[in-house]
Amino acid sequence: MTHISGETFNYVVVGGGLAGCVVAARLSEDPRVGVVLIEAGRDNDYEESYFATGAHAMWAKDTNWGFKTTPQRNLQGQRVDQPRGRVIGGSAAINVGSWSRGIAADYDRWAAAGATGWDWATASATYISIETSGRPESGGRGRHGPMVFEDTPLVSGMTEAFRQACLETGIGQTEDHNGVHLEGFDRWETIFPRGRRRNSAEAYLAPARVRSNLKLITSATVTHVTMQDKRATGVVFERDGVTESVGASAEVILCAGAFLSPRILMTSGIGPGEHLRSHGIVPIVDSPGVGANLIDHLATKFGWAAFKPGGIAPVYPDAGDPKQCESWRHTGYGPLADNPNPCIAFVRSNKAMPLADIELLFHVNPPESLRAGKDVSGFEFLVSHVDPRSRGYVRLASNDPHDLPLVDPAYLSNPHDLPALIGGVRRALSLAKSSSLAPYTASCELSVDATDQEIISRIENHAASMFHPVGTARMGHKDDPDAVLDSELRVMGTGGLRVVDASAMPSTIRGHTMAPVVFIAERACALIREQRE
Template sequence: MTTGYDVIVVGAGSAGCVLAARLSEDPALRVLLVEAGGSERRPVVSMPLAWFKAMNTPALGWGYETQPEPYADNRRLPVPRGKVIGGCSSINGMMYSRGAASDYDGWAQKGLRGWSYADVLPYFKRSENHWGGASAHHGAGGPLTVTAHQPDAYVHPRLQQTAQALGYALTDDFNGAQHEGFATPEFNTHQGRRGSTAARFLRPAMARGNLTVLSKALVSRVLIEAGRAVGIEVQAGGAVQRITAAREVVLCAGAYGSPQILMLSGIGPADELQAADITPLHDLPGVGRNLQEHASIAHFYQASGDFTFDRELRLDRMARSVLRWAANGSGPVGGLPVGLQGFVRTREGLERPDLQLLISPLAMNNHVWVPGLRPSVGSRFSVASVLLHPESRGWVKPASNDPAAKPLIQYNLLQAEADRAAFRRYVRLVRDFFATEPAASMVTRAILPPDALQSDAEIDGFVRAAVRTAMHPTSTCAMGSGPDAVLDAELRVRGIDGLRVADCASMPDIPGGNTQAPAIMIAEKAADLLLGRPAPAPQRMEDA
């Protein structure tokens, strides 16, 4: 039995790195951060353009996949999750997005006091070092660098003009006064390198003597005595250790890891625990339920000329770009090739955007090419259509009582008719976009889905075969007050003292945007809760 810690944080991901760093600011608090993966310090992680390769590098991930998805042609879908210091913040697309203010107001309307947008905006601002400086909507001087995307001079203005021609609004700031509309996104990069929570929060904090980071250590369960979490059991270096926490254990292992650890500890639906040969300790039916994900499909168009990012992938140009980036972080590989992003409503009666549209002058299968030796895939546009508020719900269950066994994951993507109907609208919206000038002149044909697919049934068939996710899982240990609630409004596990969950698993509903920024916000708020600090004064949008 190892003693000597006040708080143990499990999982050095988007939330865990932030929480451990913030807690260690109190010199009287002894903090242990435990992570199953190893170091994130490698070029494939730090180079922004290489994010897709980082996400698919086996050594950096858990290797999860879903069960056969019954509404998506029974396909097993990949589930990329970072098993590395920084977690998914070390392998994701680095986009900074909070979602709509009404997303958080919806949490508060469910009885979660302290989680309205007015309540959480100060926490978003606390973490930020925004490129535009401090304002009513943004912070300056925080650890997290938020960088403006630099659009190209040819593709971006033509896409923007097309959006306006179709009657869509433009916005100056997705995370400001006007969330809805089209603009370029912001990214968490710092001087041309990935600004993960490992790089921006944890690494600077590791100089403090009261913070210990234990990596390559798999947490097998939380130790519970007399209804209280008193520590964790860890497998590391071929040995099993028990480490105690004098005050609290906080799970930040993500939407799959946090419920799995709870269930391995005997906390969860009793029938599912018994089926996995786990002795139930506390019957909590909501653990692992309510899994929400942003379903997504990709569209591809052939470009009409040599003006997309594919030209930068010619070997000699890419080699020069990499050398330039290595020297000073500048150049094409220090950013991401995005043409335009939109948050839009696609039917009457919606109170908030239901679609996130991301248009890039590059396809995922584009690669470095050499004239005469390795041909180019060609100049292409890719479009991601992301369903922001899915009605379909999935689950996470333990496969067995073995902590090393991968959890069983089921999204049930497209289960709800409303979700299927949404993707029919999205396919037709994207077609209308690229049939409208000046975007129409930048493409010659649709590659996927082909224009020949016109009926609802044909589009449904394409979507079933193509749908994946935006890799934004949430809500498997949701806050709430009903019978399926796992956490209270202070992130405490119901029925167990000294145990909290502070990551995307805690969200009652998925926000309408990328989930890294909300995960960081949750960690910032959790730090105040654990340290007993009063919450900052709410900041209402009308006062901003």
């Protein structure tokens, strides 16, 4: 165990997840500064998390914070699962590993909301420096960055049936959904080069851990930031039941994610004044935007199956099969590297939409409810609304920093969102009707001719999060009372305190949120270096 209590570092980084690994590694490149990275979880020594089919096995108590939403009024009172990684690498150690930038309009919307310097021109240049991609350079893709990608293997003939269905129904195919054109069929680009997960903990932090000016503390839960005259001076954390503290001579940088960064701000006295006082916390900075503006991608899932002897076989990797494990260890490939969700299509929920607002994720296996035997072929769609207007919140459950905060995404609270999701489901149903997929639709969870009410019932009773929470400490104009951060990610009204994670996003992107979080972390480090120099 590394003992650091009472020590002072230039930078204290809270959270060893996707952003924190980047920040700690980049800042410690300067040997003149001392950096400590504090993570609530442990080092990631779980082999299953490193292959593509092992993500779901990682949602165990010791690697997952285990969040659930408050009961959702518009989803029949469901408490929706919100797994977040509690391990070095964070949620990028337990997710499906998809790399998805979004589009220019997403980032230009940030800039318009007051996040100066976060427009697409800046983002695209930064992504080129981050990426090593095999996609066409004409789409502005990087070739020499630390994050290395590989297209998902097309292990099932069902994938080709889906591609043909997209062509048949006019959705089409894009050369690169991370390039110029988002819409259409494409394979996933993932962080599994040669079949092995390579998140920011592997790409950034692992090479940096040999540096003498970087300390890593695991299994340590930060309870609050210490403040003096509204300036961050360090953090207090608990490890093995012992309370410890470290000082920060330059900055405390919160990288704890969209649920826990606002929680730490609030337990430190920074947040909505009335809410803090209701929990016996004296407000240091009354910042009503802390914990507000929670945005998440809501989805619904349904599928079909047919008895097809000799047809397209489903793909069922088995992490408990010693032969499959040994094959993966030696080659990086085999069933355990075969993602059963290999491809997607971004579409518009209706013709009036100017841009894609729906993501269709295609699963090459029949749904569990329709699996009657090994000769059953089928497929599933996960339909996600990637441009929602509903806004929720994160709030303290108590003044005990060990209690998880309350998470209420307020799904479907904006009247725009339900019609958009219905439209997305109808796009999926039209694909299921196509000549390419229709042979596999004998049994169904949702009829291809479903009424709007049947679709609504499916959404209300079978909704799921895509696990993309953002926006709970958003950037904005200095005169915007609901903005928490300025355009350099500094907590307004304080000194020496930044938030560098998905909390900072003013709005979400049309895609998964791993890529923009790495961008935010890289951009933050560039801003910090400029300020230091």
